[in-house]
Amino acid sequence: xxxxxxxxxxxxxxxxxxxxxxxxxxRVWVWIAFGWSMVLFAMMPLWHFRGxxxxxxxxxxxxxxxxxxxxxEFIQQYQVGTDNGFPVxxxxxxxxxxxxxxxxxxxxxxxxxxxxxxVLHLSxxxxxxxxxxxxxxxxxxxxxGYDYGLRVTPSETGEFHIICNxxxxxxxxxxxxxIIVVDGASGAGTEGAGGEDxxxxx
Amino acid sequence: xxxxxxxxxxGLKVHGQADALIKANAVAATVxxxxxxxxxxxxxxxxWQAVHLLEATMFYRMLTVHGMNMLIFFxxxxxxxxxxxxxxxxxxxxxxAPKTGWVAFAxxxxxxxxxxxxxxxxxxxxxxxxxxxxxxxxxxxxxxxxFAVGALTVVxxxxxxxxxxxxxxxxxxxxxxxTYGALTAAxxxxxxxxxxxxxxxxxxxxxxDMMGLxxxxxxxxxxxxxxxxxxxxxxxxxxxxxxxAALTVGGVVLNEKVSRSAFVLxxxxxxxASAHHLLVDPGMGPxxxxxxxxxxxxxxxxxxxxxxxxxxxxxxxxxxxxxATQGLFGWLxxxxxxxxxxxxxxxxxxxxxxxxxxxxxxxxxxQINIIAHNTLRIPGHFHATVVSGTAMAFMGITYYVIPLIxxxxxxxxxxxxxxxxxxxxxxxxxxxxMTFAGSFGVPRRHWDTTFTGAPFRPEFxxxxxxxxxxxxxxxxxxxxxxAMYILVTVWSVFFGKRMAPDDSGxxxxxxxxxxxxxxxxxxxxxxxxxxxxxxxxxxPVPGTMILVLIFLAAFITYYxxxxxxxxxxxxxx
Numbered sequence: 001x002x003x004x005x006x007x008x009x010x011x012x013x014x015x016x017x018x019x020x021x022x023x024x025x026x027r028v029w030v031w032i033a034f035g036w037s038m039v040l041f042a043m044m045p046l047w048h049f050r051g052x053x054x055x056x057x058x059x060x061x062x063x064x065x066x067x068x069x070x071x072x073e074f075i076q077q078y079q080v081g082t083d084n085g086f087p088v089x090x091x092x093x094x095x096x097x098x099x100x101x102x103x104x105x106x107x108x109x110x111x112x113x114x115x116x117x118x119v120l121h122l123s124x125x126x127x128x129x130x131x132x133x134x135x136x137x138x139x140x141x142x143x144x145g146y147d148y149g150l151r152v153t154p155s156e157t158g159e160f161h162i163i164c165n166x167x168x169x170x171x172x173x174x175x176x177x178x179i180i181v182v183d184g185a186s187g188a189g190t191e192g193a194g195g196e197d198x199x200x201x202x
Numbered sequence: 203x204x205x206x207x208x209x210x211x212x213g214l215k216v217h218g219q220a221d222a223l224i225k226a227n228a229v230a231a232t233v234x235x236x237x238x239x240x241x242x243x244x245x246x247x248x249x250w251q252a253v254h255l256l257e258a259t260m261f262y263r264m265l266t267v268h269g270m271n272m273l274i275f276f277x278x279x280x281x282x283x284x285x286x287x288x289x290x291x292x293x294x295x296x297x298x299a300p301k302t303g304w305v306a307f308a309x310x311x312x313x314x315x316x317x318x319x320x321x322x323x324x325x326x327x328x329x330x331x332x333x334x335x336x337x338x339x340x341x342x343x344x345x346x347x348x349f350a351v352g353a354l355t356v357v358x359x360x361x362x363x364x365x366x367x368x369x370x371x372x373x374x375x376x377x378x379x380x381t382y383g384a385l386t387a388a389x390x391x392x393x394x395x396x397x398x399x400x401x402x403x404x405x406x407x408x409x410x411d412m413m414g415l416x417x418x419x420x421x422x423x424x425x426x427x428x429x430x431x432x433x434x435x436x437x438x439x440x441x442x443x444x445x446x447a448a449l450t451v452g453g454v455v456l457n458e459k460v461s462r463s464a465f466v467l468x469x470x471x472x473x474x475a476s477a478h479h480l481l482v483d484p485g486m487g488p489x490x491x492x493x494x495x496x497x498x499x500x501x502x503x504x505x506x507x508x509x510x511x512x513x514x515x516x517x518x519x520x521x522x523x524x525x526a527t528q529g530l531f532g533w534l535x536x537x538x539x540x541x542x543x544x545x546x547x548x549x550x551x552x553x554x555x556x557x558x559x560x561x562x563x564x565x566x567x568x569q570i571n572i573i574a575h576n577t578l579r580i581p582g583h584f585h586a587t588v589v590s591g592t593a594m595a596f597m598g599i600t601y602y603v604i605p606l607i608x609x610x611x612x613x614x615x616x617x618x619x620x621x622x623x624x625x626x627x628x629x630x631x632x633x634x635x636m637t638f639a640g641s642f643g644v645p646r647r648h649w650d651t652t653f654t655g656a657p658f659r660p661e662f663x664x665x666x667x668x669x670x671x672x673x674x675x676x677x678x679x680x681x682x683x684x685a686m687y688i689l690v691t692v693w694s695v696f697f698g699k700r701m702a703p704d705d706s707g708x709x710x711x712x713x714x715x716x717x718x719x720x721x722x723x724x725x726x727x728x729x730x731x732x733x734x735x736x737x738x739x740x741x742p743v744p745g746t747m748i749l750v751l752i753f754l755a756a757f758i759t760y761y762x763x764x765x766x767x768x769x770x771x772x773x774x775x
Contacts, residue, residue, distance in 0.1 A: 006731040007454035010379035010444030018458035025741025033507035037500035044492045044568045052773040055482045084657045128333045130576045134660045137643035139575040141483045143418050148484030153773040161660035165576040165645035167329050170258050173650040176658045
């Protein structure tokens with residue numbers, strides 16, 4: 001009798017040869033699912049050519065001590081003031097910008113110009129950290145020993161915060177940094193937020 | 203060898219050692235669930251910023267406890283029980299090496315206790331992922347190694363049971379689909395646990411200062427364990443969908459070829475699914491990321507979409523064949539919604555697909571990950587997959603395992619009947635509001651999102667406070683649902699009314715037994731198939747076809763909305 005029953009449940013053993021023709025309805029869904037999977041795949045390479053947001057970056061390994069020294073040099077070169085005890089640094093448009101993460105601070109505060117491209121380097125000198133730019137919600141992983149150089153073009157002015165979003169110990173929630181974006185036309189480093197802060201804190 | 207009993211409900215021959223090993227692993231899983239659940243309450247009441255219960259150190263400690271107990275101990279112990287069930291019980295087979303089974307169980311228990319000790323005594327405040335160079339006590343890593351070796355032994359034992367069953371011809375034809383699905387889970391488990399060994403042994407040595415370890419390499423290999431273990435969950439969960447469909451409504455398999463091929467796709471295309479945790483990492487380039495996210499084809503996603511069709515279609519067809527033929531959705535209104543096994547199955551399927559699946563594939567896209575990585579969107583996603591999906595399915599099958607394997611009636615049956623509803627609704631509210639909060643950039647794994655004491659203090663919009671409050675309420679409802687589950691199962695197993703060996707419960711009314719046992723779906727007859735209507739391309743399952751097209755529309759919409767949101771950001775590359 002069982003041989004005549006067309007359908008079985010998933011806990012009954014089927015005949016030895018279960019490779020049988022698929023019903024039209026099921027075949028339709030298989031092809032829809034396959035087609036959609038192809039779209040999902042194609043979007044990623046496509047966005048590398050057509051889209052403006054990719055996590056590619058310029059990637060190198062770096063000794064934490066060497067990175068720390070590079071950040072110190074960068075701060076010395078372009079510091080324009082301080083903000084809440086943190087150096088404010090205004091690098092020229094198109095330059096390499098170095099941001100250091102450590103338990104539990106982002107160093108330095110950056111002042112960038114809207115509309116200009118920078119190479120923003122991220123690295124850590126101790127454990128993993130997470131770069132999360134608020135309120136834009138741009139997120140990157142920061143790994144010790146690796147220099148992640150991202151070409152970024154700030155497109156709006158204002159104050160942005162960097163939240164650490166990778167657990168890095170008990171002071172994780174204290175780790176907040178800042179990026180100030182000023183109007184490109186007014187010139188960097190000479191006015192705007194950096195100048196005010198320099199006066200206020202010194 | 204005479205240690206077999208015949209199940210009065212199913213007629214299957216069950217080996218006494220299989221019974222015992224299933225019970226031991228299921229009880230261990232429930233204990234882990236209880237511990238992880240207590241931690242869940244504390245974590246939730248701290249993340250709910252208006253309550254903010256714990257201090258920072260204790261919060262991260264409880265978050266570690268929650269992650270390890272839920273994602274490793276609860277789920278893998280339960281999966282060990284599933285493996286014994288799907289092999290020895292479904293195939294009428296003996297357990298060939300019971301001593302090995304108990305040694306493996308003991309290893310897993312010892313490993314668990316080592317990890318628990320380091321966590322509770324503050325020697326492993328490194329969270330579930332324990333990213334190097336955060337450092338835990340060496341026994342934390344050694345405990346995980348013990349646990350993984352024990353689990354790997356059970357996987358080997360499962361393969362041995364299949365070989366013995368085949369050689370001793372305990373079944374006719376091919377293994378049932380549920381066993382086949384469990385087999386794919388076991389193969390993925392072997393790959394996963396090997397990754398576990400590859401990463402935890404060096405990390406153990408590193409914790410003893412015996413070798414160096416690269417943080418990026420750690421992240422890559424660790425996720426070979428961390429994400430692949432979620433694929434064991436998926437394969438086990440889908441197997442349980444087929445199992446619950448069979449037990450509750452006599453769900454059928456439309457086509458063995460399609461369902462089995464979909465399981466094979468899991469093995470081939472999610473073998474090392476660590477890539478989408480590293481999409482915004484500095485160690486890998488775009489081609490590595492694109493290739494390893496999708497293996498060019500997204501075939502594992504396709505596999506889930508196939509099961510997402512074949513399981514409801516099997517339910518629809520099973521009901522239609524038994525006379526529920528009215529209209530497009532008459533089978534749904536005739537379904538046994540009061541059966542906790544059936545309601546769990548439906549919630550597991552729907553929330554896993556609509557919330558967990560869609561968000562997971564979207565966030566796991568190379569570029570979209572920029573607006574999702576390490577925000578609350580990620581735990582929002584995986585609470586919809588691994589909790590509302592896998593844990594919900596495991597809860598559903600428990601209501602059958604208690605009478606069929608533990609031979610006890612379900613205590614407080616009215617509570618058991620509504621438990622899936624409470625848990626599913628709570629988890630749905632919780633995971634959706636978590637996902638929503640994450641899209642504002644609220645970070646995951648964060649003690650204080652008001653940033654008290656920080657040099658700069660970003661302020662989230664008032665909408666975020668509201669959403670986080672809703673998340674808190676949803677989480678509490680889910681915790682009530684989880685507590686109901688633990689109360690029912692623990693009480694049933696230890697104090698539930700015993701069932702006599704020949705008691706099938708057939709036709710019983712008012713006893714603590716699900717309808718799939720008291721009024722099981724009748725056996726199909728050849729004439730049933732003739733009653734089916736074939737509606738053109740909608741075929742014999744028009745209701746399911748409409749439902750999956752709604753699913754596809756939701757998927758496409760969410761996916762492209764996220765691309766649009768991404769395109770508003772600063773240029774970055």
